[in-house]
Amino acid sequence: MFAARSPAWVRRLAGVCLLLAMAVSAPAGAQLSIEITGAGLQRIPVAIVPFAGEAAIGGVTQIIRADLERSGQFRALEIPPLPTLPTENSTPNYPEWRARLADALLVGSVAARPDGRYEVRFKLHDVVQQRDLSGIAYTLSKEQIRATAHRIADYVYEKLTGERGVFSTRIAYVVKRGNRYELQIADADGAGEETALASFEPIISPAWSPDGRRVAYVSFESKRPVVYVHSLQDGKRSVVANFRGSNSAPAWSPDGKRIAVTLSREGGSQIFLVNPDGSNLRRLTTSTAIDTEPRFSPDGRWLYFTSDRGGSPQIYRMPANGGPAQRVTFEGSYNVSPRPSPDGKSLAYITRNEGKFQVALLDLANNQVQIVTDSDRDESPSFAPNGRMILFATVIGERGVLSAVSSDGRIRQRLTTSGGDVREPAWGPFIE
Amino acid sequence: MQQQLAQEQQRIRDQMIREQAERERLALAQAARDRALAEWSSRIRAKIRGNIPSQAVQAVKGNPEAIFVVTLLPTGEVLGNPRMVKSSGNKGYDDAVYRAILRSSPLPKPENPADFRRELELRFRPQD
Numbered sequence: 001m002f003a004a005r006s007p008a009w010v011r012r013l014a015g016v017c018l019l020l021a022m023a024v025s026a027p028a029g030a031q032l033s034i035e036i037t038g039a040g041l042q043r044i045p046v047a048i049v050p051f052a053g054e055a056a057i058g059g060v061t062q063i064i065r066a067d068l069e070r071s072g073q074f075r076a077l078e079i080p081p082l083p084t085l086p087t088e089n090s091t092p093n094y095p096e097w098r099a100r101l102a103d104a105l106l107v108g109s110v111a112a113r114p115d116g117r118y119e120v121r122f123k124l125h126d127v128v129q130q131r132d133l134s135g136i137a138y139t140l141s142k143e144q145i146r147a148t149a150h151r152i153a154d155y156v157y158e159k160l161t162g163e164r165g166v167f168s169t170r171i172a173y174v175v176k177r178g179n180r181y182e183l184q185i186a187d188a189d190g191a192g193e194e195t196a197l198a199s200f201e202p203i204i205s206p207a208w209s210p211d212g213r214r215v216a217y218v219s220f221e222s223k224r225p226v227v228y229v230h231s232l233q234d235g236k237r238s239v240v241a242n243f244r245g246s247n248s249a250p251a252w253s254p255d256g257k258r259i260a261v262t263l264s265r266e267g268g269s270q271i272f273l274v275n276p277d278g279s280n281l282r283r284l285t286t287s288t289a290i291d292t293e294p295r296f297s298p299d300g301r302w303l304y305f306t307s308d309r310g311g312s313p314q315i316y317r318m319p320a321n322g323g324p325a326q327r328v329t330f331e332g333s334y335n336v337s338p339r340p341s342p343d344g345k346s347l348a349y350i351t352r353n354e355g356k357f358q359v360a361l362l363d364l365a366n367n368q369v370q371i372v373t374d375s376d377r378d379e380s381p382s383f384a385p386n387g388r389m390i391l392f393a394t395v396i397g398e399r400g401v402l403s404a405v406s407s408d409g410r411i412r413q414r415l416t417t418s419g420g421d422v423r424e425p426a427w428g429p430f431i432e
Numbered sequence: 433m434q435q436q437l438a439q440e441q442q443r444i445r446d447q448m449i450r451e452q453a454e455r456e457r458l459a460l461a462q463a464a465r466d467r468a469l470a471e472w473s474s475r476i477r478a479k480i481r482g483n484i485p486s487q488a489v490q491a492v493k494g495n496p497e498a499i500f501v502v503t504l505l506p507t508g509e510v511l512g513n514p515r516m517v518k519s520s521g522n523k524g525y526d527d528a529v530y531r532a533i534l535r536s537s538p539l540p541k542p543e544n545p546a547d548f549r550r551e552l553e554l555r556f557r558p559q560d
Contacts, residue, residue, distance in 0.1 A: 031501070031549065031551045031552065031553050032469060032473065032551070032552050032553070033553040034473045034477055035477070035556075035557070036477050036481050036484075036529075036555065036556050037481075037556070037557045037558070037559060037560045038481060038484070038558070038559065039484040039486045040481045040484060040486075041482060041483050041484055041485045041532070042486055044485055073485070073487055128534045128535050129531065129534060161485075161487055162524050163487075388487075407490075408486070410486060
């Protein structure tokens, strides 16, 4: 009844069954491809074990923790009670710290020396890659504890982010208390405030020399704006510009050899160059407008400045040795206070946005603008020397306060200073 | 003869119905597997992404791609080290995503162990 050979339909069905069998047992060894974009980790978790023996000098660990957390890029983990804490000489149990979700582990110790000084040692471990990131031993006096802690925080910051830390830098700002004005110099964390100048008349526009040893500023102590250069080591100062009319807005060239200033000695407000000792005055801008707030680009080739030559305050740029200026800001009708970033790739400034004065960042390569604050009366933006944070003054409840924002707008900080009305911040350079 | 033809036609119709049913079953099974893989991929993506630091992404110009291959144990642990197959051109970003992979070990496992794949190709870009 049936043919000796299977009918065509049986062979087809058999074929289909075979195909099915192959599809269902799809090779489990085939590669799965997954796309991952963006980022999700705001703060790198770091385990900072209290430094052994630190009670003798009043605490190193706390300063390091505060520095790293204040940067907004780290989260200091709670160290659980452990029978034995790791020291800088032992190899940590990496899987155990990984289980505690630490990215990195910092351990250290403090020991008193017979000569009255102290030795502080530390070791940083990369828990993720399970390797030792080395460490340093310092010999120091008790007065140098804070500075040493900041240097350790810088080390940790650099090893884990690849960027230079700014915990050992200093900031300058002006505080008004009652009818008194004070130019203060403090550590980047606000500690160690020292008064460089006190006056019953305003002090404005502090500007750090590139080597961090001097600060230029404008003082009204003789009832007129005069530009001074003040040495921080010995408090001695000299006059840079005391011409008739107004002398203001000092800005150092990156080589420290020239200072740009705004003078009204020839009518209007124009930008001049002068040596820090006040000699060799040369005029740079030649407009009939107000040209002011000069700032050198980090390579020293350009001078950015504010001008209303186009009818509204905008930012322009010209060759640092003189020449025609080009306009740089085109969005909005009020853009002032140019501050080139340390890498020269962007420009921070103040823009008026819907009636509010806010900090903006201009990408100099593609001309894109990003407004990074949402406050109201921001002024005097100043980049940290690693370019990551921007310090500025704003007003909260009628009082001037210092604030900082990261260059991507994501991290915001309020800086606490010792009270009063705080203005005119300037972030100092790396001290080599 | 007539009857044989009718029977033959019936068998062909039945076969076509069976084949259709098989195709549908196959498609459903494939869709289920695709969903399972997509769901597993999504959990892996979320975990690794959550371990990439924002500052690493910020420093990268443009949107270059870095590609890593990882080998997994059935527990989800990454076996050995992730292998870079293509650099983004930015060492900081390459390092950051490499560490993010290690931080994320053990990776999430698929709901159905049968969906487990031993090798993953991870393609990273700083921007969406």
